[in-house]
Amino acid sequence: MNVILGISAAEGIGIGKAFVLPDEQERKIPKRKISASEVESGWRRLTEACARVQKEFSDSLSSGETTKAQREVIETYQLMLSDPVFMTELQDFFSKKLLNIEYCLNFKIREYADMLRNSHNEYLAERAKDIEDVFNRVLDILLDYHPFDIWLVPDGAVIVGRSMKTSDTVILGKRKIAGLALTEGSSACHVAILAKSYGIPVVVGIGDASSLTQNGETVVVDGNIGELIIQPDSATLTSANAKILSDQKYRSNLLKFKELPAATEDGVIFKLFANIGTPEEAQIALDNGADGIGLFRTEFLFMNSSKKFSSSSSYANSMSEDAQFEAYKKVLQLMGNRPVTIRTLDAGGDKVVDGTDLPAVSEKNPLMGLRAIRMSLYCPSVFRTQLRALYRASVYGNLRIMLPLITDVSQVETALGIAKGIRISLKEDNIPFNPDVPIGIMVETAAAAICADCLAPYSKFFSLGTNDLTQYVLGVDRENQAVNPLYNEFSLAVLRMIKNTIQNAEKFNIPLSVCGEMAGNRESAVILAGMGVRNLSMVPKQIPVIKEMLSHFSIKELENLSKRSVF
Numbered sequence: 001m002n003v004i005l006g007i008s009a010a011e012g013i014g015i016g017k018a019f020v021l022p023d024e025q026e027r028k029i030p031k032r033k034i035s036a037s038e039v040e041s042g043w044r045r046l047t048e049a050c051a052r053v054q055k056e057f058s059d060s061l062s063s064g065e066t067t068k069a070q071r072e073v074i075e076t077y078q079l080m081l082s083d084p085v086f087m088t089e090l091q092d093f094f095s096k097k098l099l100n101i102e103y104c105l106n107f108k109i110r111e112y113a114d115m116l117r118n119s120h121n122e123y124l125a126e127r128a129k130d131i132e133d134v135f136n137r138v139l140d141i142l143l144d145y146h147p148f149d150i151w152l153v154p155d156g157a158v159i160v161g162r163s164m165k166t167s168d169t170v171i172l173g174k175r176k177i178a179g180l181a182l183t184e185g186s187s188a189c190h191v192a193i194l195a196k197s198y199g200i201p202v203v204v205g206i207g208d209a210s211s212l213t214q215n216g217e218t219v220v221v222d223g224n225i226g227e228l229i230i231q232p233d234s235a236t237l238t239s240a241n242a243k244i245l246s247d248q249k250y251r252s253n254l255l256k257f258k259e260l261p262a263a264t265e266d267g268v269i270f271k272l273f274a275n276i277g278t279p280e281e282a283q284i285a286l287d288n289g290a291d292g293i294g295l296f297r298t299e300f301l302f303m304n305s306s307k308k309f310s311s312s313s314s315y316a317n318s319m320s321e322d323a324q325f326e327a328y329k330k331v332l333q334l335m336g337n338r339p340v341t342i343r344t345l346d347a348g349g350d351k352v353v354d355g356t357d358l359p360a361v362s363e364k365n366p367l368m369g370l371r372a373i374r375m376s377l378y379c380p381s382v383f384r385t386q387l388r389a390l391y392r393a394s395v396y397g398n399l400r401i402m403l404p405l406i407t408d409v410s411q412v413e414t415a416l417g418i419a420k421g422i423r424i425s426l427k428e429d430n431i432p433f434n435p436d437v438p439i440g441i442m443v444e445t446a447a448a449a450i451c452a453d454c455l456a457p458y459s460k461f462f463s464l465g466t467n468d469l470t471q472y473v474l475g476v477d478r479e480n481q482a483v484n485p486l487y488n489e490f491s492l493a494v495l496r497m498i499k500n501t502i503q504n505a506e507k508f509n510i511p512l513s514v515c516g517e518m519a520g521n522r523e524s525a526v527i528l529a530g531m532g533v534r535n536l537s538m539v540p541k542q543i544p545v546i547k548e549m550l551s552h553f554s555i556k557e558l559e560n561l562s563k564r565s566v567f
Contacts, residue, residue, distance in 0.1 A: 002230040006204055008223050010195045010223060011181075011201060012489075018213045018230075029139075030069050031099060035098070040346055042100065093108060102142045151171065155176045163191075169195075169300070173277075193275075195426065197284070199376060204481075258289035273290055274290040277296075281332070287540070296341065337397070367477065395432050403440070446497060460510065470491070473494050490524065512533065520546060525549065527562050
């Protein structure tokens with residue numbers, strides 16, 4: 001038995017067989033001279049690889065699982081693969097240079113892509129990525145390169161590895177994952193946040209655990225105390241199973257709070273909402289007694305869409321308007337009259353959305369770069385498509401639209417202007433929609449918190465995103481293990497930013513909620529409640545926990561506890 005100490009990122013205990021994630025491989029393109037006699041066989045290998053990719057495209061089209069927009073993209077890709085101009089140029093280059101076919105193909109791909117990117121034509125520049133997507137699939141076959149497929153992880157596994165890409169987290173809701181044990185990450189990282197939604201225990205900071213365990217070994221992930229136990233003895237297994245049963249009993253006892261309103265001991269009512277990333281999670285929210293959806297992270301829809309295809313493909317394009325409409329409609333219908341706050345696409349930074357019309361930008365500091373509302377305004381076509389889908393779905397429930405990472409009034413004004421244009425367009429097309437959908441903002445930067453009084457007149461509501469707010473106020477990367485101890489939501493600086501936002505929301509009489517991890521944490525929820533917050537949004541399974549906690553305090557007691565922390 002080997003016990004590895006780490007950091008708890010999501011509570012709970014899981015027992016299962018280890019599935020060790022391989023380190024991400026780099027596609028390396030060899031360059032070597034060949035003889036004239038090898039040209040024929042090299043070209044034959046290329047044509048066979050192209051035929052295999054064509055078959056994959058044809059299979060996707062005949063599967064019946066593609067939308068109209070995805071079919072159009074695939075059909076375009078099929079034409080690219082057989083483009084006579086490109087193939088003639090490639091064959092000529094290959095036969096003259098007498099270099100291996102992999103190198104020649106890669107060279108011509110880059111040459112064409114660079115030419116399109118430098119054309120100063122937005123449409124042609126976007127097609128550069130299409131060429132890379134199509135022919136990189138051919139390259140993968142020629143190189144016998146196999147990117148890791150997250151769907152190989154079986155039910156009941158404990159995932160062990162250095163890190164987990166945010167785009168791979170779609171598996172957490174599709175497989176019965178017993179636990180996660182990662183070298184990198186924190187309790188506030190997106191992987192941990194999503195794992196909490198599904199009740200999956202997570203331990204991070206475990207060092208190079210992947211070298212200490214092998215696929216198939218029994219492991220225990222203890223997210224309560226931050227331990228990974230490899231090959232546990234019988235006594236440890238018995239103890240872990242007993243703790244699991246105890247937690248299940250505790251959860252069962254909390255079910256009595258499902259139908260009860262969230263209220264303090266002296267009857268002050270709170271509204272507890274759920275944070276979700278997929279339409280399916282809306283039912284989990286209802287099962288836990290949610291008063292609505294306080295945060296629907298739409299970027300995970302895009303990630304899920306692109307993950308249905310190869311990671312090197314852009315079939316999913318920017319998830320079609322109809323596909324988004326159906327997803328939003330499903331959640332709104334399920335929630336009935338309960339409010340549903342849907343955040344516009346928060347792509348970029350640590351949330352990479354593959355296979356969309358969004359630019360693949362290389363940034364030294366992506367969390368400070370082109371992400372969230374900045375990305376939406378930089379790529380207005382993607383933003384407009386999402387807003388059209390949202391407004392079309394608005395007639396099916398109580399929708400609210402939320403703009404992420406706002407730092408300036410001008411961003412809100414521009415977004416509101418685009419939304420107005422969408423409403424005019426829908427009206428002209430005689431498409432039903434609710435013209436009065438409230439549009440609010442996330443307060444998750446120091447700029448927004450300090451200037452909340454300036455932003456309030458342009459916002460129908462505020463939602464405090466305490467995860468990013470803490471990160472930006474303290475200048476601490478929450479994914480960085482080296483500085484993770486400095487990430488402190490109870491920092492006086494963070495609490496004062498929150499307090500200032502609350503006061504300005506009250507001054508301008510606009511609703512305010514908190515949708516960061518602080519909302520679902522017992523200790524921090526106490527502080528927020530005492531500061532005047534009455535709307536909290538959290539992972540669904542924490543809703544009965546917070547209901548139970550609030551029932552033990554009077555509002556005066558909560559206010560006194562808060563005053564000790566903030567002043």
